[in-house]
Amino acid sequence: MYDIAIIGLGPAGATLARLLSPKYTVIALDRKTFGSDGFQKPCGGLLSSDAQKALAGFDMTLPKDVMVDPQIFAVKTIDLKSGLTRHYQRFYINLDRHKFDLWLESIIPHGVEVHSGSTCTAIQRTENGFTISYRENGREHTVQARYLVGADGANSIVRRTFYPHKKIRNYLSVQQWFPETHANPFYSCIFDPENTDCCSWSISKDKQFIFGGAFPKDHARERFENQKKKLEKLGFRFGEPLKTEACLVLRPSSMRDFCCGKNDVFLIGEAAGFISPSSLEGISSAINSALKLSQVLNSGKGRFNRKYRSKTFPIRLKLFFKVLKCPFMYQSFLRKLVMKSGLQTIKIIPSEAEKQMP
Numbered sequence: 001m002y003d004i005a006i007i008g009l010g011p012a013g014a015t016l017a018r019l020l021s022p023k024y025t026v027i028a029l030d031r032k033t034f035g036s037d038g039f040q041k042p043c044g045g046l047l048s049s050d051a052q053k054a055l056a057g058f059d060m061t062l063p064k065d066v067m068v069d070p071q072i073f074a075v076k077t078i079d080l081k082s083g084l085t086r087h088y089q090r091f092y093i094n095l096d097r098h099k100f101d102l103w104l105e106s107i108i109p110h111g112v113e114v115h116s117g118s119t120c121t122a123i124q125r126t127e128n129g130f131t132i133s134y135r136e137n138g139r140e141h142t143v144q145a146r147y148l149v150g151a152d153g154a155n156s157i158v159r160r161t162f163y164p165h166k167k168i169r170n171y172l173s174v175q176q177w178f179p180e181t182h183a184n185p186f187y188s189c190i191f192d193p194e195n196t197d198c199c200s201w202s203i204s205k206d207k208q209f210i211f212g213g214a215f216p217k218d219h220a221r222e223r224f225e226n227q228k229k230k231l232e233k234l235g236f237r238f239g240e241p242l243k244t245e246a247c248l249v250l251r252p253s254s255m256r257d258f259c260c261g262k263n264d265v266f267l268i269g270e271a272a273g274f275i276s277p278s279s280l281e282g283i284s285s286a287i288n289s290a291l292k293l294s295q296v297l298n299s300g301k302g303r304f305n306r307k308y309r310s311k312t313f314p315i316r317l318k319l320f321f322k323v324l325k326c327p328f329m330y331q332s333f334l335r336k337l338v339m340k341s342g343l344q345t346i347k348i349i350p351s352e353a354e355k356q357m358p
C-alpha cells in the first residue's frame with residue numbers, strides 16, 4: 001500500500017514526484033523508457049517564458065545537452081487565407097523534448113519508486129483507496145495506493161476512468177520530421193482555416209525540420225498533407241519524412257473543461273485540461289499545477305481536493321484569458337486586422353547578399 005500513486009512522468013508528474021515530501025511512500029509509473037526507443041511525447045519542444053519562470057522559481061538551470069541547435073528569436077506567422085506573413089519576437093528555448101522529460105525524471109529523489117517502461121492498464125476504487133494495474137516487461141502487476149494522481153496527459157486513463165463524461169475539445173496532432181534543407185532555419189506558426197480551425201507550426205532542431213499541426217480528427221492526415229502542399233508553394237521543403245508521429249492534444253474552450261479531480265483523485269497538467277487553447281503551450285501549466293498539488297499534499301492537512309482546486313484557480317483563470325484571446329488569432333477577419341496593423345511585428349532586414357539571391 002503506497003500513500004500516493006502518480007500515473008505519468010511528463011513535466012507534471014515528474015515535477016510532483018520531485019517535490020513530494022519524503023514522509024509519503026510514492027510509486028510513479030510511466031510508459032517512457034530511458035533509451036531512445038519506445039514512447040516519446042510528440043511535441044514542438046519549445047520552452048516558453050512562463051515555463052522558464054516556473055523552473056526559475058525552483059532555482060533550476062537547464063543542462064546544455066537538453067537544448068538543440070539553433071535558438072530562434074522570432075516566429076514567422078503565416079496566414080494562408082489572407083496571404084499575410086509577419087514576424088513576432090518570441091523568447092522560447094528550443095529543446096529536445098524527450099531529453100527534457102528524461103532529465104526531469106532523472107532528478108526525482110531515490111525515495112520515489114519510479115517504474116519506467118510501465119503502462120497503467122486499469123484503475124479501480126477500493127475501500128481504502130485505489131488498485132492500479134500496470135504492465136511492465138510484458139508482465140501484469142497491481143499495487144494499492146491511498147491517493148491517485150493522473151499526470152498522464154491528453155489521453156489520461158485516470159480522467160477517462162473517473163470522469164468519462166468530462167469531455168474536452170481535442171484534436172489529432174500530426175507531426176513529421178525531415179532532414180533540414182532550408183538555407184535559413186526558422187520557426188513558423190501557420191493559420192489555414194481550410195484545413196483546421198487550430199494551428200500548425202514548424203521548427204528546426206539539430207539539422208532536422210519538424211512540421212506539425214493540430215487537426216480535427218476526421219480526415220486529419222488528409223488535411224495535414226493538403227496543408228503541406230500549400231506550404232510547398234511558399235518555399236517550405238519537406239522531402240521524405242524521417243518519422244511521423246501523432247497524438248491527441250486538448251484545447252479547452254471554457255472554465256468547465258478543466259477537471260482537477262475529486263474524492264482522492266487528482267489531475268495535473270494536460271490531464272486536467274491545463275493547456276493554452278491559443279498556442280497549445282502546456283509545459284508551464286503542467287509544472288505549475290504539480291507545484292500546487294505538492295504544496296497541498298505536503299501541508300498534510302485534509303480536504304486535499306478542495307484545496308488543490310482553489311489553489312489552481314489562477315492557472316484556470318490564466319487559461320481562460322487565453323480562451324478570450326483566441327478570436328484575435330483564429331477568426332480570419334480579426335487575425336487579418338491584427339496582422340495588418342503591424343502591432344508588435346519585427347521588420348526583417350535582409351543583407352545585401354540576400355537581396356541578390358533569386
Ligand SMILES: Cc1cc2nc3c(=O)[nH]c(=O)nc-3n(C[C@H](O)[C@H](O)[C@H](O)COP(=O)(O)OP(=O)(O)OC[C@H]3O[C@@H](n4cnc5c(N)ncnc54)[C@H](O)[C@@H]3O)c2cc1C
Pocket residue numbers: 007008009010011012013029030031032039041042043044045046047048051118119120121151152153154155156157173174175212247248249268269270271274275280281282283284286
Ligand atoms: C504536437 C504537440 C506539440 C506541442 N508543443 C508544445 C511546445 O512546444 N511547448 C509547450 O509548452 N507545450 C507543447 N505542447 C503541449 C505539451 O506537450 C503538453 O501540454 C505537456 O507535455 C503536458 O505535460 P503533462 O506532464 O501534463 O503530460 P505529458 O507531457 O503528455 O506526459 C504524460 C506522461 O504520461 C505517460 N503516460 C500516459 N499514459 C500512460 C499510461 N497509461 N501509463 C503510464 N504512463 C502513461 C506518458 O508516457 C507521458 O510521459 C505540445 C503538444 C503537442 C501534442
